[in-house]
Amino acid sequence: MRALRLLAIIPATALIGAAPPIPRETRPGEGVLCIGTFIYFVEKIGRMCRPGEDEEFQQRIGGYAKRFDEYIIRNSGGSSAALETFKNGQNLDSDDRGYICEGDVAQSYDVFIKIPREELDKAVDEILSRDGPASFGDCV
Structure with missing residues (x-):
């Protein structure tokens, strides 16, 4: 799964102690909470610590965060x-x-901004493509 491979390229220190996942087929919703947590923190870092910087990136991360919100709400009873x-x-x-x-x-922001836009877009699209109960999966 591309989203879980994304985690493999993020340094362990940026994953706040998370173990790198082993690529495998995942159940719908698996890993959503893990990737979502990183997206939410990167969004918050942008708002709180780096206002006015990296405008396109921060808008894109904000869009991802809204998509994770919608997914979690939709798959937890609305x-x-x-x-x-x-x-x-x-x-x-x-x-x-x-x-x-x-x-x-704070380091997670620096890690995510270096991930090519297309790669991050694909990872988010993939992990949110199948509805199912949101879980952390194997990333922590």
Whole structure:
């Protein structure tokens, strides 16, 4: 699966301790929460730490984040409550600039911006192409 191969090219430090996945056929929804978490953090880093920089990239990441939101809501009964619970559980509601703008979390922005647009587009398209219960899969 292309989306899981995407994780294999991201340095382990950028994956915040995640083990690299073994490419294999996945169930619909598998890996959505993992990739989604990285997308959400990259979006937040852009908004909080790098406003006005990399405008096209930040808009694209924002578009991906909306698609992950829609997927998670659609595949968890149509309520945004599951999405909010998930995001809160991942510490995505943090306003701690040190946590978001420095260290491993901040490094994920630098890693994702280097991924060619076409490759990231394909990975997001692929992982969101089949509806199913959103899960982390093997990426963490």
